[in-house]
Amino acid sequence: MSRRIDPQKTIANILTVSEKLFLEKGYEKTTTQEIVNESGLSKGTIFHHFKSKEDILSAVLEKHNDYTAKDMHRWLSEMETLTSREKIEGLFNRFYEEAERTPLSKLALTSQSSRLILEDLRVWEKKISPIITTLIQQGNIDKSINTDFPEECAHLFNLLFCLWCDPVTLACDAEGLHRRLRFIQHTMRLLGVDVASDEFIEKSMKFAEDLYKK
Numbered sequence: 036m037s038r039r040i041d042p043q044k045t046i047a048n049i050l051t052v053s054e055k056l057f058l059e060k061g062y063e064k065t066t067t068q069e070i071v072n073e074s075g076l077s078k079g080t081i082f083h084h085f086k087s088k089e090d091i092l093s094a095v096l097e098k099h100n101d102y103t104a105k106d107m108h109r110w111l112s113e114m115e116t117l118t119s120r121e122k123i124e125g126l127f128n129r130f131y132e133e134a135e136r137t138p139l140s141k142l143a144l145t146s147q148s149s150r151l152i153l154e155d156l157r158v159w160e161k162k163i164s165p166i167i168t169t170l171i172q173q174g175n176i177d178k179s180i181n182t183d184f185p186e187e188c189a190h191l192f193n194l195l196f197c198l199w200c201d202p203v204t205l206a207c208d209a210e211g212l213h214r215r216l217r218f219i220q221h222t223m224r225l226l227g228v229d230v231a232s233d234e235f236i237e238k239s240m241k242f243a244e245d246l247y248k249k
Contacts, residue, residue: 046084048074050098053091062092089154096155100162106133107166119174123167123230131238152204156197164189171228182227192228195219202243212243 052073056065067088071078085091110129114122167189174180182188198204200215207215216239220231 042084045076045080046094049076049081049084049091050095054095054099057092057095093154093158096158097162100158103130103133104162104166107163118177118179119170120179120228120230123170123174124232124235126167126170127230127235128238131242134242152198152201156193159193159197160190164193167192174228180228180230184226188223188226188228191226192219192223192230195222196239200239200243209240209244213240216240 049070053065053070056069056073060069065088067078067081070088070091071081074081081091085094106129107126110126111122114125117125164186168186171180171182171185171188175182175185195215196219200212200219202212213236216231216236220233220236223229223231
């Protein structure tokens with residue numbers, strides 16, 4: 036009698052191995068054959084669950100951002116007495132603390148692979164932006180935020196911060212990055228979503244400096 040194969044365990048194995056290889060070798064330099072060898076699975080089994088290496092990447096990033104979204108909900112449960120604006124600022128601070136400890140975050144942020152950068156942004160938009168949108172909407176109610184465009188502001192902040200303020204994606208020096216962050220602060224303020232504090236800018240600069248030391 037043949038042993039039944041658990042598809043969820045198979046998928047988990049593929050994702051665990053792929054994440055390890057992406058971190059060790061980089062996404063572009065990791066081959067499908069290496070994933071086959073490391074996982075102990077056949078190529079047919081892997082392609083039964085994923086159409087391509089790009090699909091595996093999407094699933095790895097989605098799993099990572101699922102964890103981030105769960106963390107954000109947990110952090111929010113610890114901030115019940117704060118205004119919505121203060122909650123968003125608190126989430127930004129906690130995000131930096133978590134990103135410092137998460138190798139996959141650093142891989143996505145420092146990667147020069149356009150595929151990896153765009154996939155991370157796409158998954159972030161799907162998993163994280165809705166949380167920020169909801170908080171902005173709640174901020175309109177508690178009067179800590181005042182905007183007619185909650186969803187648009189959440190997406191704009193994400194795009195500006197994750198792409199425009201990434202020194203790898205759009206090259207800039209420390210002075211240029213500081214000006215971009217100040218611009219985001221000023222723009223969000225004008226839009227009625229004053230969530231980019233001076234502390235946020237300082238932490239962003241330090242995080243970028245530590246991330247891109249070379």
